[in-house]
Amino acid sequence: MNFEKGEYRQDPGKSEEWNRGAYLVQGLGHCGTCHTPKNILGGDKNTHFLAGAKVENWWAPNITAENHEGIGRWSIGEIKDYLRTGVNRYDAASGPMAEEVINSSRHWKESDLQAVAVYLKSLKPGDSSQQKRRRPCKRITHRCRPAKPSILIAAQRAILLQVKAHRVSSRSWRITR
Numbered sequence: 001m002n003f004e005k006g007e008y009r010q011d012p013g014k015s016e017e018w019n020r021g022a023y024l025v026q027g028l029g030h031c032g033t034c035h036t037p038k039n040i041l042g043g044d045k046n047t048h049f050l051a052g053a054k055v056e057n058w059w060a061p062n063i064t065a066e067n068h069e070g071i072g073r074w075s076i077g078e079i080k081d082y083l084r085t086g087v088n089r090y091d092a093a094s095g096p097m098a099e100e101v102i103n104s105s106r107h108w109k110e111s112d113l114q115a116v117a118v119y120l121k122s123l124k125p126g127d128s129s130q131q132k133r134r135r136p137c138k139r140i141t142h143r144c145r146p147a148k149p150s151i152l153i154a155a156q157r158a159i160l161l162q163v164k165a166h167r168v169s170s171r172s173w174r175i176t177r
Contacts, residue, residue, distance in 0.1 A: 021119025066125030079117035
């Protein structure tokens, strides 16, 4: 019912890098699973693709190029840093997104991180007048202003400790550097 059978088709009007990013975001990275609101049957509300949604009692924020609620102010480098480390000057990953960084995106090739960042920066925000405001105001102001460096350093250390603990505890037979 919510599954649309088919294959990904490249957009010939876009670059190879953009198409790779679209393929990763829409398919393998399945970003919309958390970042797209759901309808009553659990399917994606595609008119609000990546506009933010509640998942597991966490808020998966808007990751379109919208400047106020989305990641429009983030540079391509800041998006790549966030996907690679879980931290940039705007935000630090927590909850399900920290798990995603630990288990997935920190392992991606540099070219894939670049492609995803280019694609996300190209996404035009939906008509915000029709979208319900679901995120509390305090989160909006937090995401729009760069965080203090001391907070980001502490958050990055916490994420790195989680990464190290995860490597040892869940794969004790396969400890890596």
